Amino acid sequence: MANAKRWVYLFTDVKEAESYVNEDWEKVRGLLGGKGANLAEMTRLGLPVPPGFTVTTEGCNAYSAAGAFPEGMWEQMLEALGVLTQQTGGKKLGDPKNPLLVSCRSGAKFSMPGMMDTVLNVGLNDETAEGMVQLTKNPRFVYDSYRRLVEMFGTVVFEIPDEAFHDYLKEYKGQKGYKSDTEMSADDWKVILAYYKDVVKKHKNFDFPQDPYQQVKLVSEAVFKSWNGKRAIDYRRATNIPDDLGTAVNIVTMVFGNMGDDSGTGVVFTRNPATGENVLYGDYLLNAQGEDVVAGIRNTSKIANLIKELPESAKQLDEIIKKLEKHFKDMQDVEFTIERNRLYMLQTRNGKRTSQAAVRVAVDMVDEGLISKEEALRRVRPEDIDALLHPQFDLEEKKKAQANGSLLAKGVNASPGAAVGQIYFSADKAEQMAKEHKQKVIMVRPFTKPDDVHGMLAAEGVLTSEGGATSHAAVVARQFGVCCVVGAEAIKIDLEKKTMTAGGKTLKEGDWISVDGNTGEVFVRPIPTKVPDFDKQGDLLTLLNWADEISASNVRSGENNTPKCGLMVWANADSPLDAKRARAYGAKGIGLCRTEHMFFAPERLPIVQKMILAKTSAERIAALDELLPFQRNDFTGLFEEMDGLAVIIRLIDPPLHEFLPHLEKLIEEVATLKAKGETKGLIEKEAMLANAKRLHEQNPMMGLRGVRLSIVMPEIVQMQVKAIFEAAADCAKKGIKVFPEIMIPLTGHVNELKVIQPKLEDIASAVMKTKGVKFAYKFGSMIEIPRAALTAGEIASLAEFFSFGTNDLTQMTFGYSRDDAEASFLLEYVERGILPKNPFQTLDNDGVGRLIRLAAVEGHKVRPELEVGICGEHGGDPESIKLCFDAGLNYVSCSPFRVPVARLAAAHAALK
């Protein structure tokens, strides 16, 4: 025994838990679990906690490994039970005269509500029950308690299905005409108890164990085993809790809230967990045991009423929980029981809360001087910010819809939000119905193309049956904050018939659906939503300003030669409206303006096509001259909105065939015309087809685009740079502070920059000379080709900034087509754990991350003042933002709607 490990800690002798501010507190919580540590801490604070002890999480792991109690554990538990007898003034396990009853509760380091097992009233047997009747004079209470023990013991320890017990109870009550358990008499419970014991006997071929020590042992084992139950494992997977933490077992002297009207039990939050308001929030029941409150069998009372019913205890409770909140410096979620006017604290923990409450509580607590700004930031998760910014479905309504079979399909949750509307299958129709008929519209397509954007903008939400989280639909939807679900493969869309079908249900044009961009769910009926408002969320604005302070003050430097500044959050914005929104959301610059989106406007596309189909450079330049004023206007608007901040403008990136009708459609059209012998329009179609074929590529993502296109056909980017600098010069003359940064996409070899960059710099100089104005500007490169990252040192010899295009960099580094992978194998990979995350959503650390770090280091070696950021879809993903911070980047750029999330994530990265 002397050599045995210590497995058991009494609440009264936990020295390790001396103070939660002690840096060992995490270790204590690890060893004793959250519940056990807090019970010990409350005991230490002198609060009325029933005597008890904790068997450690190490004990759980030892039990799991050996399949049996490790050496010394049971002996230590027996010893601790002996101490309980002293602490309870002589109550003893199995002693009919003064029986000790205990609860046996699981408690891991991190709260996993409902995932593991608890058994109450352990210690009751036929003898002690009779003793209790004598002591309490309350046979109803005793037999009720005893049958609860048998039921919990039966399901938890013996794994007998719930129904075996409940069905009979229900039947019995029916026969008696009872509507509620409260109508059950002592005798009724006796009948039930007898039946429950028979259930055990029938299932296990032995009697319900009468030995209270055996009861304790069996229940403790069951709690340990429940750590590796399917429910608990699934929960840990979903919440990233490690498997090796184990659960502790807390053995606590039972106190009873069901001993009459001077008794009761309840749950209380120190603040409102839904809104964060600083008022007590909770419920209680008189003459009840804890589970009754949760089970909702009886109508509970609001905690505010307790002062009227049991004023002494209520006052005491109020003092205690205020003390607890101050002590733990967070909103507490407390369980209490009042036994014959005596208050006992059974649990305290940091309360779960809604996103709204999380923000409000954090900000309030800073104002109250309870916690620091840093701690407040740590308390709010990026998901909370996200949730506060997108319309949400009413959860109850959604549950109902799920229950009644309204769930049509599930796809990829591409852009958050909740959209309800009528379905239309083309962008034009969607726009028309939204604009002319003021309908709420959901645009449904197999996939979207750039010329569908007007429909997407008009729609409440977008639903596609193909494509993944970085498909066109997904990217554009996030860009514009439109709720979007993509790749809902179960849905078959018939564009001709204008219907969509899934699971036997067929919906036609104009039918209502609801699309949940947070979960990927699609419902066949409207579900009510709520829309938040950023500007009015004062607490959120306060919190994000603190986040920016933290980021700005967290200056990194060192071996990477990182420029001395914090990680900023910029935004991807293609239009003045985007830019305005980005700035409103707190963006400190534009990290990506995609110029080609400007080419798709209806009045411009024909000019663009004329330019593409031009047979001579002169013809092409003539067409580009027509486009120049449009582009100049676009840029002027951008610079005006971003007065004083940097604007990175990416030169044309996509392959030219994206601006022409789709090849397959043309083939079909020409074949049809030919087969029908129709000549009208045939020549034009054939000419368009010939061009589409000429420009067609087997793998367009790796084709003639970006800087390659600019080298082969420099006229387009020459026009763009002229437009940018003319706009900037005009703005500068009006007193606007412009910081244009020209980004060359798809660079793979420094020689590409050598060929194109000097020509463009000449245009910049020429424009500034002509306009008679000077301003700072930069030329830089996207780093989105693996080779660019691998030769970043060379590229930095010309590029004044790097912007990691992490969508393409991920695509090439993995060899996963962004257009196809998610609809094909990628989601299966994530589901099966082959990939820990979807690398198009969260940056892959080992591959893509390695390239980013390598490029940042080698780029800075060559050009210490190099500006480095990312502008891929990952710029709004917290885990990816952390990676960017660690790699020494200057900014992340994401869609305007993600800016608030990214601001918090950036601060988190700085705090870690």
Next chain:
Amino acid sequence: MANAKRWVYLFTDVKEAESYVNEDWEKVRGLLGGKGANLAEMTRLGLPVPPGFTVTTEGCNAYSAAGAFPEGMWEQMLEALGVLTQQTGGKKLGDPKNPLLVSCRSGAKFSMPGMMDTVLNVGLNDETAEGMVQLTKNPRFVYDSYRRLVEMFGTVVFEIPDEAFHDYLKEYKGQKGYKSDTEMSADDWKVILAYYKDVVKKHKNFDFPQDPYQQVKLVSEAVFKSWNGKRAIDYRRATNIPDDLGTAVNIVTMVFGNMGDDSGTGVVFTRNPATGENVLYGDYLLNAQGEDVVAGIRNTSKIANLIKELPESAKQLDEIIKKLEKHFKDMQDVEFTIERNRLYMLQTRNGKRTSQAAVRVAVDMVDEGLISKEEALRRVRPEDIDALLHPQFDLEEKKKAQANGSLLAKGVNASPGAAVGQIYFSADKAEQMAKEHKQKVIMVRPFTKPDDVHGMLAAEGVLTSEGGATSHAAVVARQFGVCCVVGAEAIKIDLEKKTMTAGGKTLKEGDWISVDGNTGEVFVRPIPTKVPDFDKQGDLLTLLNWADEISASNVRSGENNTPKCGLMVWANADSPLDAKRARAYGAKGIGLCRTEHMFFAPERLPIVQKMILAKTSAERIAALDELLPFQRNDFTGLFEEMDGLAVIIRLIDPPLHEFLPHLEKLIEEVATLKAKGETKGLIEKEAMLANAKRLHEQNPMMGLRGVRLSIVMPEIVQMQVKAIFEAAADCAKKGIKVFPEIMIPLTGHVNELKVIQPKLEDIASAVMKTKGVKFAYKFGSMIEIPRAALTAGEIASLAEFFSFGTNDLTQMTFGYSRDDAEASFLLEYVERGILPKNPFQTLDNDGVGRLIRLAAVEGHKVRPELEVGICGEHGGDPESIKLCFDAGLNYVSCSPFRVPVARLAAAHAALK
């Protein structure tokens, strides 16, 4: 003067050239140029070299930099000219009584024949010409020499076009009725001379310079300038000669072979430069100057006749050149002049030779004890081996064809060789005409697909108008040694009309063309070819065996933990026939057997399609069971051929849609049927179209293929592994030594291997157990995804070997689609110098090479015995082989026809 740099070296005082075996010889050649150094060396050896001196290449660079003679150079030249007066017994520049005439010849470190300038007879003017007439009593000779000077001077120094001189001479001879220059009399030459002087005056507005010193100075400057002439620069680009070497100027006392029948001049090789045979080879002319031999104005005599005409000089020449060959230890190319029975050596250099001669001379010289095997290997270029293995066009005939406008187009030289045949536009027709009608066939297609392979195999050559050096056509053609030109974009193919058109010429089915796979040229008429035979090329076999010895003995190891062995050459082979050929060519293993090629055989493809279209796993397995015996047979044949050597078999790699008809074709067919209202076959076509659409990918190269496919649909690879191990087991039982290595393609994350490899290993064990036999085997991975290289350490935890798939690795690292890039921008990139080489032909060192080195190092750290090789198209490219050697790889694997080239290149890598 004392401080001036030394710019001038007399032939007699070049101490630096003390011996060519001296390790400074390279420096001497660098300083004096090849010609100057060799003249000095011959002087040192006591051979009869006319007195002369060399102005150094440093002088050339100094001149180029300053645009003028550097300090001291002219003074040193004057001083040296004074020494020539002594050495020639009093001949002096400009002295009419005893005039010194000199030649002024360029001479760079590396021979650049015809690229730079030479002027003879410098020193002649009106006065010295008269003196020469007195001295020689040969006015015809003197005026001929003088007009040559004016002509050469005029073109070289004054840059007057040739025609200004030649046209008049031609006209004059016409008027006189002369057919040859030999009919010209002294007076005729006097007339010409006068005219030539007028030409100079007319073009330059001044008289032909009479000052001999000015002549020397001007000519020397012209030679320096010619180093930076366009011709010379282009030549250096093509031959990788650095620009900063400069050329020397050699000033050599004139000797005259045109002083009567006791005089003559000639060029002689110590061995036959066409065949390598060890006999003198060359021509001479009596009473002629050097350029007459080259110009072919008069019919030359074979060198063997000289003994009859000038026996003394002939004997002396024979002795001298034998001495020279022994001294320089290489075949010499010698210029000599006999002036009045006195022999002068004007030049010696290592002779240019054909590929055949290169091999034979190298091998013979080892046999003769002149050079080592290592030196012999160094003397032969990989291109020589290549040239010896593919049918070649007769060069003269090709020149004629070029001259008469038969060149139709130029494409990418995808697979070497020379093919002549009749054109057919489908694989079936090509095969039919070749097999049934025994025609020589060239298959012409816009591009090829796997089901065209039978046509390609039947054809002499393949021509496509689309695709690049790693397109399907190119890869398959190289694989099977079929001559192939791809991406001849100028050619428009009309498959319906069965015609092809380029440059206004239209060819129809059955027309003859010639395709040069070495140059990419396509001709509209048959050009004669020659076919070599590997087995009978004894010298080549000897040389390659030496190469293997060097490779095998060159064991590398060290920080990379490379396994201790040399760089071996393996082959890519898909069939027993391939394997046999590979072994015949000296392959030491199979580095890549592509199993999917086996799926395209006509009797198998329908089963494969049935398997793909299967709706259940059971249906799929049933179809695969049908395929298994076929695959097992394939593998049995392979193992039999490769008895004792490793065979790496790659599991299925391409996406499944490659086995279905092309999507665009199906769209067209279905649209046509529908428009015509035809129902026959419509349902089947529509079903096929639906499947093709389902499997269609935007970017198939980054799609559902390789290990991804195996994870999503494991049945195929399970069948394949079963077939491999059943075949191997059966062979092993027959006493064949089998070393199967199973290669998993497209791995990007170690978890992919974790999912699939154990399952396959179980199948391997099960088969061996059932068959009751055991043999060694390996499971490994392609490294062709950048992420695989970046996480090679993790991957090596499972993979027992790495094979770099450099085609895909290049594709992903650059983001260049293999299917598109060469037809789109890549060749333009190479032409414009944006990329130094086509990275699909020669490995990119900085990007792809970096990944290879990184992966090899990190893989070996985790698994020191890791076998590492490459199996991309680069495995047959000498520069890439060097990179692989330096990266510590164990083998390169290339197409069987490239094996001999690779063997030499591997030895070269080891020798460097």
